[in-house]
Amino acid sequence: MQSVMTEAVALLDEAGEPALTFRALASRLGTGVGSIYWYVASKDELLDRAADHVMADVLVAVEKLPAAADPIDSMRAIAVALFAAVADRPWLGAYFMRDTGTQPNALKVYELIGQQVQRLDLTRRERFHAASAVIGYVIGIAADLGQQPPQEVVDGTASRDDVLDRWADQWRALDREEFPFLHEIADEFAGHDDAEQFRAGLDLLLAGLRLQSGR
Amino acid sequence: MQSVMTEAVALLDEAGEPALTFRALASRLGTGVGSIYWYVASKDELLDRAADHVMADVLVAVEKLPAAADPIDSMRAIAVALFAAVADRPWLGAYFMRDTGTQPNALKVYELIGQQVQRLDLTRRERFHAASAVIGYVIGIAADLGQQPPQEVVDGTASRDDVLDRWADQWRALDREEFPFLHEIADEFAGHDDAEQFRAGLDLLLAGLRLQSGR
DNA sequence: CTATCGTATAGAACGTCGTTCGATGGTCGA
DNA sequence: TCGACCATCGAACGACGTTCTATACGATAG
Numbered sequence: 001m002q003s004v005m006t007e008a009v010a011l012l013d014e015a016g017e018p019a020l021t022f023r024a025l026a027s028r029l030g031t032g033v034g035s036i037y038w039y040v041a042s043k044d045e046l047l048d049r050a051a052d053h054v055m056a057d058v059l060v061a062v063e064k065l066p067a068a069a070d071p072i073d074s075m076r077a078i079a080v081a082l083f084a085a086v087a088d089r090p091w092l093g094a095y096f097m098r099d100t101g102t103q104p105n106a107l108k109v110y111e112l113i114g115q116q117v118q119r120l121d122l123t124r125r126e127r128f129h130a131a132s133a134v135i136g137y138v139i140g141i142a143a144d145l146g147q148q149p150p151q152e153v154v155d156g157t158a159s160r161d162d163v164l165d166r167w168a169d170q171w172r173a174l175d176r177e178e179f180p181f182l183h184e185i186a187d188e189f190a191g192h193d194d195a196e197q198f199r200a201g202l203d204l205l206l207a208g209l210r211l212q213s214g215r
Numbered sequence: 216m217q218s219v220m221t222e223a224v225a226l227l228d229e230a231g232e233p234a235l236t237f238r239a240l241a242s243r244l245g246t247g248v249g250s251i252y253w254y255v256a257s258k259d260e261l262l263d264r265a266a267d268h269v270m271a272d273v274l275v276a277v278e279k280l281p282a283a284a285d286p287i288d289s290m291r292a293i294a295v296a297l298f299a300a301v302a303d304r305p306w307l308g309a310y311f312m313r314d315t316g317t318q319p320n321a322l323k324v325y326e327l328i329g330q331q332v333q334r335l336d337l338t339r340r341e342r343f344h345a346a347s348a349v350i351g352y353v354i355g356i357a358a359d360l361g362q363q364p365p366q367e368v369v370d371g372t373a374s375r376d377d378v379l380d381r382w383a384d385q386w387r388a389l390d391r392e393e394f395p396f397l398h399e400i401a402d403e404f405a406g407h408d409d410a411e412q413f414r415a416g417l418d419l420l421l422a423g424l425r426l427q428s429g430r
Numbered sequence: 431c432t433a434t435c436g437t438a439t440a441g442a443a444c445g446t447c448g449t450t451c452g453a454t455g456g457t458c459g460a
Numbered sequence: 461t462c463g464a465c466c467a468t469c470g471a472a473c474g475a476c477g478t479t480c481t482a483t484a485c486g487a488t489a490g
Contacts, residue, residue, distance in 0.1 A: 133416025140355010
């Protein structure tokens with residue numbers, strides 16, 4: 001049933017993985033627990049399929065991206081779109097990481113980035129490493145960011161900035177001699193934008209790639 | 216009790232997170248389930264503390280790394296050491312990601328990388344982004360690699376290479392027109408070395424950073 | 431010496447979860 | 461009408477995290 005997946009995604013969107021239980025899903029669908037097992041063999045498969053379900057939408061968004069003349073610009077656009085998708089579906093990060101080689105739509109994303117890499121003047125091994133690095137960076141940062149936000153933020157008790165501020169304060173409370181770097185960037189961290197941070201790192205990676213490919 | 220953490224780590228090493236249950240840990244320690252709660256408030260804390268416990272060792276290994284004249288070379292060495300630690304403790308990747316800003320030893324690692332970044336000629340924001348990118352890349356790739364290996368590998372039923380080969384075969388079975396990149400790199404993937412792949416991506420990132428810092 | 435309090439241990443009990451299983455309809459061709 | 465197959469359902473099972481109460485040990489105070 002198609003609605004099983006859409007409803008599963010809805011639960012994940014609302015409160016992350018812990019909210020997706022067979023009982024909650026069944027009650028949401030107005031059916032029994034056992035029925036879900038007719039469509040899905042296990043919770044792992046449920047999560048995989050749910051992730052793949054939304055990756056299908058991400059994929060069409062990525063595919064309708066205007067093709068850039070420069071392959072590296074294209075990769076950048078794909079990566080940014082991918083990050084955006086995970087940014088507003090934090091749970092997706094964790095499940096993009098599982099079985100990248102198994103989920104059909106995740107595979108296609110890998111392929112899309114790889115096709116851009118193929119346009120660069122590199123050895124086969126370099127191409128393999130380049131595509132893997134970009135994918136790895138995107139998924140890694142996205143998953144990191146996708147850490148289940150603290151309960152207070154989910155409640156609405158505190159805003160994301162409040163939490164960031166509190167962390168920054170903790171850093172500032174550390175010994176200045178021992179932690180000069182954390183002191184220096186506490187302010188940067190306090191108000192930082194995840195997407196900007198992601199793009200900055202991505203650009204470093206792509207600059208290195210551009211260098212390797214001889215432009 | 217110190218032995219609680221060492222035994223917890225032992226369980227994690229043997230069979231990953233699912234193996235670490237309060238009952239298993241209690242039986243291992245020859246005590247009751249309730250006793251563990253005297254030292255630890257929840258399973259989350261147990262995992263955090265276990266992760267921090269091994270990070271302490273990683274930290275001393277990192278700190279006794281020979282200081283390089285070039286800050287970027289230093290960062291590379293730290294990152295490689297960090298990756299190596301996660302590589303033979305796959306479960307560590309997932310729990311390095313949680314509460315990076317909370318676990319004391321993880322914080323110190325962040326600081327160490329940051330101190331190297333501080334030696335580069337960059338703006339404060341660029342430094343913040345650079346350190347975050349490197350940390351993010353390391354953790355991301357490590358966590359990805361730390362995906363609980365398929366059951367067959369844990370059993371010993373199949374080797375890691377067998378699993379890789381099977382994936383490569385799946386890729387080769389795809390339509391060649393639609394998936395040219397996956398076809399091209401199937402061979403590379405089949406026998407690839409995770410550490411080499413990690414280093415290759417890291418070098419791209421660091422090359423970009425070097426470029427930004429004007430050497 | 432005994433009463434008391436903080437430290438530490440132990441395990442029964444509770445609620446929730448993923449999962450299994452057998453029973454029950456419904457539909458359709460023979 | 462009869463089975464064969466698709467689909468649904470919810471009780472039941474075992475494992476888990478967690479809570480709670482009971483108990484013991486040691487030091488300290490009266």
